[in-house]
Amino acid sequence: MAVPPGVSERDFDRALREFENAVGEQWVFASDEDVDLYRDAYSIYKGDPEDRTAAAAVAPYTVEEVQAVVRTANRYRIPIYPISTGKNLGYGGSAPNLSGSVVLDLKRMNRILEISERNASVLVEPGVSYFDLYRYIQERGLKLWVDVPDPGWGSLIGNAVDHGGGYTQPQFRNHFDAHCGMEIVLPDGDLLRTGMGALPGSESWQQYKFGAGPWIDGLFSQSNYGVVTKMGFWLMPEPDAYLTGTVHVPKHDDLIPLVDILNFLENTGVVNGMPRLGSMVGGGRLQSEPELQALLARGASTAELEEYAAVAGRGYWSCTVKFYGPEKAIAANWEYAREKFSAIPGATFVDGESYRFPLTAEQIEDITRGQADGTGDSALPDFGVPSLVTFSAGARSETNPNPSSGHVWFSPIIPRSGEAIIEANRVFAEAAGELGLPVAAAGFSLPATYWNRSFMYLYGFPISEDPEANRRTREVFERLVRIAAEHGWGEYRTAPAFQDTVADTYSFNDHALRRFNERLKDAIDPNGIVAAGRYGIWPRHMRGA
Amino acid sequence: MIVSRTLLLSGALALILAGWTSAASAQDAVEQRGKEVFDYWCDACHGDGPGRPGTAALEALYNGEKPALIEDRDDLLPELTRAFVRDGISVMPFFRKTEISDADLDALAAYLAP
Ligand SMILES: Cc1cc2nc3c(=O)[nH]c(=O)nc-3n(C[C@H](O)[C@H](O)[C@H](O)COP(=O)(O)OP(=O)(O)OC[C@H]3O[C@@H](n4cnc5c(N)ncnc54)[C@H](O)[C@@H]3O)c2cc1C
Numbered sequence: 001m002a003v004p005p006g007v008s009e010r011d012f013d014r015a016l017r018e019f020e021n022a023v024g025e026q027w028v029f030a031s032d033e034d035v036d037l038y039r040d041a042y043s044i045y046k047g048d049p050e051d052r053t054a055a056a057a058v059a060p061y062t063v064e065e066v067q068a069v070v071r072t073a074n075r076y077r078i079p080i081y082p083i084s085t086g087k088n089l090g091y092g093g094s095a096p097n098l099s100g101s102v103v104l105d106l107k108r109m110n111r112i113l114e115i116s117e118r119n120a121s122v123l124v125e126p127g128v129s130y131f132d133l134y135r136y137i138q139e140r141g142l143k144l145w146v147d148v149p150d151p152g153w154g155s156l157i158g159n160a161v162d163h164g165g166g167y168t169q170p171q172f173r174n175h176f177d178a179h180c181g182m183e184i185v186l187p188d189g190d191l192l193r194t195g196m197g198a199l200p201g202s203e204s205w206q207q208y209k210f211g212a213g214p215w216i217d218g219l220f221s222q223s224n225y226g227v228v229t230k231m232g233f234w235l236m237p238e239p240d241a242y243l244t245g246t247v248h249v250p251k252h253d254d255l256i257p258l259v260d261i262l263n264f265l266e267n268t269g270v271v272n273g274m275p276r277l278g279s280m281v282g283g284g285r286l287q288s289e290p291e292l293q294a295l296l297a298r299g300a301s302t303a304e305l306e307e308y309a310a311v312a313g314r315g316y317w318s319c320t321v322k323f324y325g326p327e328k329a330i331a332a333n334w335e336y337a338r339e340k341f342s343a344i345p346g347a348t349f350v351d352g353e354s355y356r357f358p359l360t361a362e363q364i365e366d367i368t369r370g371q372a373d374g375t376g377d378s379a380l381p382d383f384g385v386p387s388l389v390t391f392s393a394g395a396r397s398e399t400n401p402n403p404s405s406g407h408v409w410f411s412p413i414i415p416r417s418g419e420a421i422i423e424a425n426r427v428f429a430e431a432a433g434e435l436g437l438p439v440a441a442a443g444f445s446l447p448a449t450y451w452n453r454s455f456m457y458l459y460g461f462p463i464s465e466d467p468e469a470n471r472r473t474r475e476v477f478e479r480l481v482r483i484a485a486e487h488g489w490g491e492y493r494t495a496p497a498f499q500d501t502v503a504d505t506y507s508f509n510d511h512a513l514r515r516f517n518e519r520l521k522d523a524i525d526p527n528g529i530v531a532a533g534r535y536g537i538w539p540r541h542m543r544g545a
Numbered sequence: 546m547i548v549s550r551t552l553l554l555s556g557a558l559a560l561i562l563a564g565w566t567s568a569a570s571a572q573d574a575v576e577q578r579g580k581e582v583f584d585y586w587c588d589a590c591h592g593d594g595p596g597r598p599g600t601a602a603l604e605a606l607y608n609g610e611k612p613a614l615i616e617d618r619d620d621l622l623p624e625l626t627r628a629f630v631r632d633g634i635s636v637m638p639f640f641r642k643t644e645i646s647d648a649d650l651d652a653l654a655a656y657l658a659p
Contacts, residue, residue, distance in 0.1 A: 027643075029642060034642055037631065037639055037640070037641040037642065038641065041633050041638030041639055042638070057641075057643075059643045086641065087638075089638060093638070094641065105641065105643050107641070107643040107644060108643055131585075131589075152589065153589075365594060365595065368594065368595050368596040369595035369596065371596055372595050372596035372601075373595075380596075387589055387596065388589040388590050388598065389596035389597075389598070391590060391598040391636050391637075392596060392598040392601060394635075394636045395598035395599070395601060395602040395635060395636050396601075396602035396605050396606055396635060397601055397602065397605050398605050400605075401605070403602070403635040403636060404635070404636075405635060405636075406635075406636055406638070
């Protein structure tokens with residue numbers, strides 16, 4: 001049995017007994033076999049002695065039990081690491097930043113405490129998954145949508161506090177933005193409610209975020225200042241209808257006005273679904289055409305590619321836009337969007353998919369198929385339907401006979417402009433060449449549009465069963481983080497393996513941000529028991545180690 | 546005397562029968578639980594229909610030699626199910642005991658067993 005760093009076996013043993021008294025013997029896991037299940041299933045340290053492991057896990061069922069566990073941990077200086085559903089695959093799974101921590105597994109706290117159709121909001125505990133909430137809503141026939149990330153088995157709370165995102169309207173798909181009100185057990189066991197939750201008797205905890213005074217909710221995301229035990233979220237009332245349409249533009253340089261017009265349409269709320277950028281030269285379905293592949297393989301010039309696009313009767317770039325709302329209104333919005341995009345000479349348009357809600361079972365099946373084989377404009381998350389279809393991309397298939405053991409995401413934020421996309425591709429292609437990565441051969445890639453004010457690249461680096469291959473991947477990853485930062489691009493989120501490196505890039509004014517975070521850490525959690533090292537925030541006694 | 550012996554015997558038989566049927570319904574209940582666990586944790590990847598990565602992967606792996614649906618397999622011994630669920634394979638992660646307890650895993654393994 002492992003013991004947490006700096007804790008005697010005797011103290012650890014006592015603490016485990018106290019944990020058992022608090023939560024019940026069967027909910028304290030200390031055998032190697034059980035504790036092993038808290039490794040990161042997609043660890044970039046897979047097979048390496050440095051792979052992050054827990055010393056034990058404790059699974060409370062109530063807020064009072066969480067408080068009791070935290071108090072015991074404080075008494076014996078035991079590092080604890082809270083997780084909600086622990087499905088943070090690609091960004092660290094359920095493993096703690098600091099090996100030897102006791103994972104506080106909140107999966108059993110899975111109550112949907114309050115749901116309001118009138119207010120379109122919900123208050124949940126950490127163990128509630130997107131699947132759970134979706135089923136709950138369906139069973140009751142409520143006209144509410146949950147904005148879901150690709151994998152449906154994660155939790156509203158775990159996903160939001162790690163700054164996750166989904167696919168519907170901008171005010172819902174940024175999951176931390178869509179929350180309203182939190183409850184937190186602080187490192188000393190005290191219980192805190194934020195926003196209107198701080199006002200006894202308030203009925204607007206899920207209606208107004210700020211209360212009065214500083215809005216501290218952000219402190220409890222990507223951090224280690226407490227254990228979140230409740231969170232409210234705003235839900236999307238089921239709209240009447242949905243529509244997609246695609247614009248194609250002919251020239252390479254058209255990307256710049258294309259993005260600018262898209263930004264205008266999104267920032268004015270005309271386009272209120274998540275747009276998708278496409279390109280003949282990368283990331284699209286057309287890339288598999290032999291003629292185009294030959295052109296790309298011999299490094300054809302921009303002019304040649306433009307000519308190919310013109311002859312083949314398709315654009316160099318495309319943008320699919322999506323609309324939610326009343327049928328007439330969204331048809332008018334698509335017409336208006338076409339007018340705006342028509343400022344680009346040679347722009348052409350294709351009408352896409354349209355749905356009225358609720359979806360039928362057959363429609364859900366069709367959308368699932370279109371998502372799995374990449375032929376649809378829409379995917380289940382566009383309709384707030386949770387699934388695990390996304391795992392198709394990495395799983396074994398005819399075209400992928402040697403699947404990896406998962407992946408880790410490299411996901412830098414870049415500016416929302418066509419120039420930035422072109423520049424990012426140049427920089428990453430150059431870096432890939434230099435680092436010997438196959439990314440160079442993948443051609444041009446387009447960013448994700450989760451965040452309506454920025455772009456984000458998402459590259460999945462495969463996890464290998466070979467520790468040496470994983471070591472090389474870590475090196476390349478860290479190098480890419482640095483290269484991105486040199487261009488002003490920073491990771492929005494990262495696995496514990498890279499959190500120190502990433503935190504180091506946010507270095508304005510001699511790391512003023514980290515220094516501030518450390519001062520908070522020392523004040524709120526002087527014994528440094530909660531999630532030591534999370535996003536580069538270490539307790540005083542572990543700094544510089 | 547004879548009568549009472551018969552009574553005694555039939556009483557014993559009744560007891561044995563009762564034991565047998567309650568064992569059978571206990572088995573049903575276990576498999577029922579196993580199916581619930583399957584539906585909650587496995588179906589999204591191993592169910593029937595498009596976009597099920599587990600089913601698609603096993604179709605590619607076995608090429609028709611074995612059913613792609615693990616619910617249709619006749620060779621998934623309980624040890625095998627337990628091993629895959631606790632070790633994971635490729636993109637399928639292993640599951641913690643707060644997700645699938647040992648008792649639930651036994652039920653799931655019994656449900657998937659031939
Ligand atoms: C194929 C694939 C596709 C993906 N697509 C998406 C996507 O579309 N969008 C997206 O956002 N993510 C995506 N992910 C990443 C990830 O799987 C999800 O974000 C997932 O929801 C996170 O896991 P979770 O919800 O179980 O959170 P958890 O693992 O429970 O939590 C994540 C972290 O947050 C902290 N934390 C959690 N709960 C608490 C708490 N109560 N108190 C204090 N700290 C806490 C901990 O540090 C924890 O490690 C994808 C991953 C894969 C493999």
